[in-house]
Amino acid sequence: MSHAQTLRPRAPGRFWRIMGELMRRPRAAFGMAVIVVMVLCAVLAPWIMPHDPFEQSFDGLDLMGGPLPPGGEYLLGTDLLGRDLASRLILGTRTSLIIGVVANGIAVILGAGVGIAAGYFGGWTAAILMRFTDLMMAFPALLLAIVLAAIFQPSLMIVALVIAMVNWVQMSRVIYTETRSLAEREFIQVQRAIGSSPLRILGKHLLPHLLSSIIVFGTLGISTTVLLEATLSFLGVGVQPPMPSWGNIIFENQTYFSTAPWLVFIPGLLIVLLALAFNLVGDALRDVLDPTLKGRHG
Secondary structure (H helix, E strand, C coil): CCHHHHHCCHHHHHHHHHHHHHHCCHHHHHHHHHHHHHHHHHHCHHHHCCCCCCCCCHHHECCCCCECCCECCECCCECCCCCEHHHHHHHHHHHHHHHHHHHHHHHHHHHHHHHHHHHHHCHHHHHHHHHHHHHHHHCCHHHHHHHHHHHCCCCHHHHHHHHHHHHHHHHHHHHHHHHHHHHCCHHHHHHHHCCCCHHHHHHHHHHHHHHHHHHHHHHHHHHHHHHHHHHHHHCCCCCCCCCCCHHHHHHHHHHHCCCCCHHHHHHHHHHHHHHHHHHHHHHHHHHHHCCHHHHHHC
């Protein structure tokens, strides 16, 4: 039996071992439960929404033309246009998760790619890539995201790309430092000496050692992208109405904060809850996969 064949069955076993470790940690288990519920809401949205989230109805307004409070036909009340708040929040879950996962996935790939290339090749490659990273870090992330979102016509994918463009730099710095350290280790120097190609060294010897950091920062980064998407949508340069996102639901209904606080409080609570869930899972993953990461990046 080859070495590759002996390793193959271990991957599922390691996955379930990690899952077991996470489930034994109350905070991580809570975070995972929240994420699972949110994902189910996003996937099953068309079947579990009690009303059409885009339907404007006079029945959804009180006698004074204001939103209805929670209860009765409308579980969480209605918004300023008589639309069912629960249905819009459920559909908004899909929006927030899609942008969070896609934007963070792009940011992880870009940040890890730049960091690994700079750390492994060094020299002028590292100088150019890291100076560009420093330049990007010099701009306030929110301000840069607002400018980029204002330049391009906001849509789901454009917002995801904008967030990815401002979120990759931290990952790049961390991975660059770890790659530089690994590149000087004896096992990498031996591979270079025997003529192994850079692609083989990166894929077979460097990437497995960096995977823990990439997974941890990828998980933690989703909370940042969710918060940034909500901020952009609240400022009017994110996901555009009538497509609901938690941020633009708050933006649309902010004038009713004193008379109908549930319109702002409930989506705000969901934003905080989802960001907290990914942070809790990310922190636990950091401890499970590599406890030394906590000391270096915590």
